[in-house]
Amino acid sequence: MARHDDRNWPTWTKMIGLLCLVASILTEHEASGQRVKVEPEVSSYPGQTVNLRCAFTDATGVQLTMVTWIYEPKDGERMNIAVFHPNYDPNYPESPVKGRVSFAQNPPNLNSPSIQISDVRMTDEGRYVCEYATYPSGNEQGITQLVMLAKPQNSASTVTVVAGTKPVVVARCESADGRPPAKLTWMTTANGNSTLVEKPGADNTVTVSSEYRMIPTAADNGRDISCVVNHRTQVKPESFPMKLTVQYPPKVTIVGYDNNWYVGRTNAVLTCQATANPAPYSVIWKTMSGIAIPETVQIKNNELKVLKVDESVNTTFICEVMNRIGTTRDQVTAIVRGTRRPEKGPTTGTIIGAIIGVILLLAIVGTAIAMYRKHRANKLNGDGPPKYKPPPPKKKNNTANRPVHTNPAPVSDSTPLQSQNYSTQSPPEPVTDLDTYNDDEDAGAPEYGREHYYSAAPSGWDDPGNSEVPPPYMQTNPDRRDHNSGSNINHGDSFVSEAMFV
Structure with missing residues (x-):
């Protein structure tokens, strides 16, 4: 693996070296191209003096030999207009600017050989090249674009047309003798399209014209349309608002006939x-019949008045209107009736509407009164929840209905029957208040023993759960009341009775 990398190492080295060489060439070319400093664009108006500046920014390691200014018109061949060599005087070859071009400094400076052109013309527009002859890098240059400006004369107008079925020109707009060419746009709600034409004008200027075409109708008459001109010499676009002019024949309509011309009616x-x-x-x-207008009819301009309706006006009337474009007519047939037709004017409709409104108002008022009375009756009868807090229940004294125990001793089977005391008065059906009982007993008695103890059983007894029977109740104090007898729970006339042993 290592051997394989060693074999490929020279290949990578060559590629890196090649890339570095290309980068250095591009960098050198870019740097050399930037050493001639000029303005990319200069604008001027005719008759002015324009300065075209040029300078060599870094001459280190370079010998400047000569500088030449070259003019490249938009249409034509390039030509030398100014040449300077340090060993010679400046030279101005034959050119359209000869006599008007000169170096800005006298004598010229090779490091800054700027030139100026006086009384510039529109034909002077084009590219101007400042080119240095250097050693050893060769020629280097910078290019300036001279733009000549001419403020145009702008205008717009509408064209009077007749309504028809074919597209015609209805408006025109023009920007004449401008430089550079102007831009024209239309703004309108009319349904049409525009054309644009550029023509060369005097002294290298341009005239731009535009036409708006559409099929004109009567509805387009008076419609808004505007031409907007944009040009470099203007601070803001110039707008020309206008209105279309479309001519059309008359549109005629006869109004006023109500189909109620009866004999004897006046001033119809x-x-x-x-x-x-x-x-x-x-x-x-x-x-329509061609007979003369009846004597009972008066005509004044576009108005026909029947002073008194009779059979003579039972005819068809025609109104004919003419203008320069054409003639148009409209007609109406008048029918004379013997009697007057009932009219349904706005008064009848108003009365009917008022009656319906009154009925609806009475129905709403009656419903509101009925609901109020029902609500008040329910309130008087006690229906619904109480509006006040009820008073707390009062304690009742029911000792008169309680039985009197004359024999506090326990009763045995050997006691004579007549010695036993019975109450002859039937007490009310006792109702045990379990809630009160539980509230008093729950505080001291456990839950598991509640079923074995009486309410008056003394504390300290053994648990009756061991098969022991508690002793009988012995009342030692006749005035003592059961602690549950005074429970003040009002459930109608219910109460908790005292314990009674028989």
Whole structure:
């Protein structure tokens, strides 16, 4: 493997050396091309003096022999216009700029051989090359583009056309004698297209013209259209707003007939409405039958007024309008009725609408009143949740209904029946308040022993779970009340009765 790498090493060395050589050649060429310093572009107006600067920036290791300025017109052959050798005087060969071109310094400086051209013309536009003859690198050069500017004369106008079916020119725009050529654009809502033509003008200028073409219609008359000119000599684009001019014959419409001409009606009016370009110069009223206009009819310009309707106006009226483009007419047939037709004017519709509105308003008000009364009745009858907090329950004294125990001693089987005390009054059905009982007992009694103990059983007894029976209840204090007798739980008339042994 190592031997294989050793064999390939000279090949890589050759490739790297070749790349370095090419890079050095390109670098040297680029560096040498940049040593002649000029301005890429210079612009000027006719009649001015323009300076074309040139300098050799780094002459280290190079001997400058001679400098030559060369003119390359846009159309034509290149030519020498100025030559300078340090051992000789400057020379200006035959050229279009001879007599107007000279070196900027006198005597010229080989390191900075700039030139100037006075009274420049539009034909002086082109490329100007500053070329050095050096040793040992040879010739080196820099190129400057001279751009001649001429502010154009801009104009735009519309063309009066007649409505038709073929495309015609409706507007024109022109930018004359400008340099460089101007750019023309159209802005409009009209449906058409434009053409652009460039023509050479005087003194190497250019005239640019554009035409807008479309099929003109009556609807296009008065439509907006603008030509916008852009040129290098202008600070901002120049716009020419215009309106299209399309001529068309009259468009005629007769209005005013309501199909309700009855005998005896007065002041019935027909109006002949017409639009045209140019404006109409004649409006003529006549009848279809060709008979003369009745005496009860008055005509004033485009208005026909029937003073009193009768059978003589039961005819077809024609309005004929003329302008320079053509003649157009419209007609209406008047039918005279014996009686008046009922009219459904805006008053009838207004009354009907008002009646419907009143009915809807009354229905809404009635519904609101009914809902309010129902809500108030429910509120008075107690329906719904209470609006106040109820008072706490009061303790009731039910000692009158309790049985009186006269014999506190336990009762045995040997006791005579008559000595036993019974209550003859039937007490109300006892209702045990388990919640109250549990609240008092849960505090001290365990959960597992609750089923074995009485509520009044003294503490300290043995667990009855060992088959022991607790002793009978003995009341030692007649005034003592069961601790559950005063539970103030109001469940209607319910209460917890005292324990009673029989």
